[in-house]
Amino acid sequence: MALTGLDIFKLLPKKNCKECEQPTCLAFAMALANAKTSLDKCPYVSDAAKETLGGAAAPPIKLVKVGTLGAEREMGDEVVLFRHDKAFYHPTLLAVEISDKLSGAELEAKVKKVNELAFERVGQSVSIDMMAVRNDSGNADAFAAAVKAVADVTCFATVLITEDPVAMEKALAIIGSQKPLIHAATEANWEKMVELAKKYEAPLVVKGKGLDATADLVEKVAASYKELVVDLGTRELSQSLAEITQTRRLSIKKKFRPFGYPVIAFTASENPRDQVIEAAAYITKYASVVVLKADEKSQILPLAALKMNIFSDPQKPSQVEPKVNAIGNVTADSPVYITTNFALTYYTVEGEVSASKIPSYILACPTDGTSVLTAWAAGKFNGDKITEFIKACGIEETVKHRNIVIPGHVAVIKGALEEKSGWKVLVGPAEASGINAFAKGNFA
């Protein structure tokens, strides 16, 4: 967002010397805000002011990349506080932590297990995004060995967690070319960490203690390196959420540059179930990376699902995959319903069909995620289109009968659909809430 007249005025020398050809500094600020003059016209403006004015056009939160090739992920570059205002663009990256205290077969087994945290869900493949290796041993060689074990098998980007520059250097010698996330530059080690990050062109986490100290440290580091991720150092959930919220607000609403970077969060609880809940809170509240120790599929899947939901575009209707869905223990004689693939419509129908306790098929007809009446009005849910889908989706090979239930609101398409498809059409209830009674009356 462009700077306002007042923002610019505050950066000007307030000499009212007229050398810029404007009567006052205030008038000059207004002219600048309206792009009617240029900053070079003022000979007295400070370098700091020039940088602030120049940086105003930059996005509020920098886009930072981690990993290479298929494992590459993007962080940051968000513009809103609430997804309904526009959308959240870059889904939170989930990183599962591996301790370098493990070794040998134990380590190998752990790395293999984490590497397999990938799933199929509603027609999409989802997985964790990163493996984090933590230098718990305090030993640089043990850290390097653990990093090597990860590097040998991983298909994910990595996070390297140690504040010891020697250990970090050894680890980067192994995996540096894959652009891992370096965690972390602190007040004590930041010069050396920046050097390493620069050498491998890898993103660097700046870890402070709370809002003020972290902002100061980020400012120092950003003077020489800008591929940064912020760690506020806070691990207690409520405090951490409050602070991350502040970084998002300050960067977007106040253009506060030290927090204009993605944020990393760590779950603190020992209990894996609590870690999942913590991670869920961070996914919803602005963390770009969440590191957790929980590594069971049952623990990661709900987080992956939450990510998909939170980072979906609210402007686009949510859709289900257009296909034949079997509800209950279906047979070749089970009844067949058809509805649209708008998620709201589909799941309303699905809920009522399963409540009827009569195993059935539901066809989710592709209507670009629009509801029954909208799709019908747009010519996406009529005799032709439904026939096309009946022939393509495989239902004719699945059931022996040729009876299909259509939504009551589009009873008018009955004739055309029967004629085109050769199926017998039953007009169902206008509202899905009538399905139970309808099913009992017709199919029980």
Next chain:
Amino acid sequence: MEIIGERINGMFKDIREAITNQDKKPVQDWAIKQTENGATWLDVCVGPTAGDPAAAMRWLVNTVQEVVDTPLSLDSTNYDVIEEGLKLCKRPALINSCHADRYKIERVFPMAVKYNAKVIALAMSEESGIPKTADARVALAMELVAAADEFGLPLQDLYLDPLILPVNVAQDHAIEAMETLRQVKMLSDPPPKTTVGLSNVSQRCNNRKLLNRTMIAMLMASGLDSAIADANDDDLMETAAAARIIMNKEIYCDSFVELYKTNHYK
């Protein structure tokens, strides 16, 4: 949309007589009526004829506060009179108004900060009058914004008035006022609030209410946050309620007009 109810003003005969006779009833009746119809603020103005304007202001403020807790807009060109009122206000008040002249700003802005009051600031100076073009009005608005920053008056407490004139004699001004409203919102972050003396647009015109409510919808689309207006003009209030809905400022519901009137939009 904050409606600043305009009716308790010594320019109206019933209020003038009430002040003279110290008769609370007409004042309190209007305070209640305007509040019930959705006024966010009540403007109080002693009018030109009061013998002791400070005493009249004190009496008006106390009289109104006996029956409603709606915050007050203290309307006077005499800042000592306003200060008398500010001392008695139970809730943060609105100072109506301050010109963009430096000596007025220096008197009003520190007073506003002292009493935690908000200020209606006019995009005009006493010496040069009302500027014709939007650019000239915005330049004055910028002076006021910079001054608010200087004196520590929160920008959201500054109500910039781009000034509107009667459409029968100054027809070319309304469009400039709308453009001013648009630009004023770009002056600072957070932006200042905006207000107008709405009924002014239709002075001595036919179809006053139609002009007023059409104007408020157009001004709201340009960035108007509040207006000094007739809170008991139901058509006007309904137009404001509808404009809020159309601009996605409130979530739609079937009873949006009733909700607008009861919520006061503070």
